[in-house]
Amino acid sequence: GQQVMQIPQYQHVQEGEDFTTYCNSSTTLSNIQWYKQRPGGHPVFLIQLVKSGEVKKQKRLTFQFGEAKKNSSLHITATQTTDVGTYFCAGPEGGSEKLVFGKGMKLTVNP
Amino acid sequence: DADVTQTPRNRITKTGKRIMLECSQTKGHDRMYWYRQDPGLGLRLIYYSFDVKDINKGEISDGYSVSRQAQAKFSLSLESAIPNQTALYFCATSDWVQGGETQYFGPGTRLLVL
Numbered sequence: 001g002q003q004v005m006q007i008p009q010y011q012h013v014q015e016g017e018d019f020t021t022y023c024n025s026s027t028t029l030s031n032i033q034w035y036k037q038r039p040g041g042h043p044v045f046l047i048q049l050v051k052s053g054e055v056k057k058q059k060r061l062t063f064q065f066g067e068a069k070k071n072s073s074l075h076i077t078a079t080q081t082t083d084v085g086t087y088f089c090a091g092p093e094g095g096s097e098k099l100v101f102g103k104g105m106k107l108t109v110n111p
Numbered sequence: 112d113a114d115v116t117q118t119p120r121n122r123i124t125k126t127g128k129r130i131m132l133e134c135s136q137t138k139g140h141d142r143m144y145w146y147r148q149d150p151g152l153g154l155r156l157i158y159y160s161f162d163v164k165d166i167n168k169g170e171i172s173d174g175y176s177v178s179r180q181a182q183a184k185f186s187l188s189l190e191s192a193i194p195n196q197t198a199l200y201f202c203a204t205s206d207w208v209q210g211g212e213t214q215y216f217g218p219g220t221r222l223l224v225l
Contacts, residue, residue, distance in 0.1 A: 009151070031211045042201060042216040043154070088154065092211045096161075098142070099205075099214055103153030 002027050002093050006102035013079050014110050020075045021105045023089035032065055032072045033099065035088040043088055081109050114138045115217040117202050123223045124192050132187045132220050134202030142205040142212065143185040145169075145177060147198040148219075154201065160185055192224045 003026040013019050023032065031050045035043040047056055049065035049072060056063045060083075062075040076083055086106045090099040115136045124130050134143065145157040146169075156169030158177040166177060174196060178186045189196055200220045205212040 033211075033213065035214075042219050043203075043214075045213050045215070048211070048213065090214075097207060097211050098144075098159060099212060101154045103151070 002091070002100050004089060004091050004100050004102040006087075006089055006105050008105060009103060010106050010108075012108045012110065015079060015081060017079050018075065018077050019079065020073055021087065021107075023072045023074075023102055025070045025091050027091075027094065028069050029091040030069075030097075031092060032069075033090045034063060034072070034074060035090065035101075036085050037088065037104070038085045041085075043086075046087075076107075079107075079109050081111055083107060084109050115202060115204055115215055117200075117217040117220050119220060120218065121221045123225065125225050126193055128192050130189045130192055130222070132189075132200055132202075132222070134185045134187070134217055136183050136202075136204045136215075136217075138204055138206070138215060139182070140204040140206050140215075141182065142207060143179065144203040144205070144214065145175075145185065145187045146201045146203065147171065147196075148201060149198050157187065157200075189222075189224075192222075194224045197222060197224045 005024045033048045034046040037043040053067050054065040060077045064073045086104040088104045090101045093100050118133045141162045144159045146154040155171050160179045176188045202217040203214040205214045
């Protein structure tokens with residue numbers, strides 16, 4: 001079945017640093033979504049990308065959908081302690097269109 | 112989201128006991144899901160339902176059963192709980208529109224099986 005893989009699984013950064021995390025799908029996706037789960041919380045929808053090469057920004061977060069619509073990236077500029085949490089990407093499974101989630105990327109920030 | 116509620120929020124039970132986790136939503140969504148989350152394993156799908164008459168197994172359905180009592184209610188049961196079912200359980204709903212769905216998660220239920 002369809003697989004969605006996230007790398008790295010864990011990321012530890014110093015406050016103020018930039019970093020990028022990646023999401024790769026085994027199949028071409030009609031769209032890709034990102035969710036964030038704060039420590040002790042539940043996953044919350046952040047954004048959806050639909051078009052090939054699409055780039056969207058939310059403050060210091062930049063999301064990009066790959067040209068082939070099989071991968072995506074999340075870039076965080078000047079990481080803050082409020083960015084701490086686990087970030088999941090998800091893509092729709094062919095047919096049912098239900099989401100298939102990656103295993104998540106857990107971000108910790110050293111103040 | 113407050114529109115998706117889960118009860119109980121925390122539960123401690125003993126091996127062999129039957130337990131039910133409940134999920135209710137006021138979003139009017141047809142699709143509902145049950146996931147479990149374990150450290151390092153992400154969100155694993157247990158069961159999902161696309162409408163009241165539709166129930167589907169996910170990747171880890173063994174040891175679990177579900178009931179979709181109404182559009183707004185989706186319950187998860189552990190018929191005979193075992194310690195490796197200790198986990199964080201999330202219910203989610205989604206609105207499917209042309210182009211895909213977005214999922215909305217409940218606050219989660221922490222289950223400890225002794």
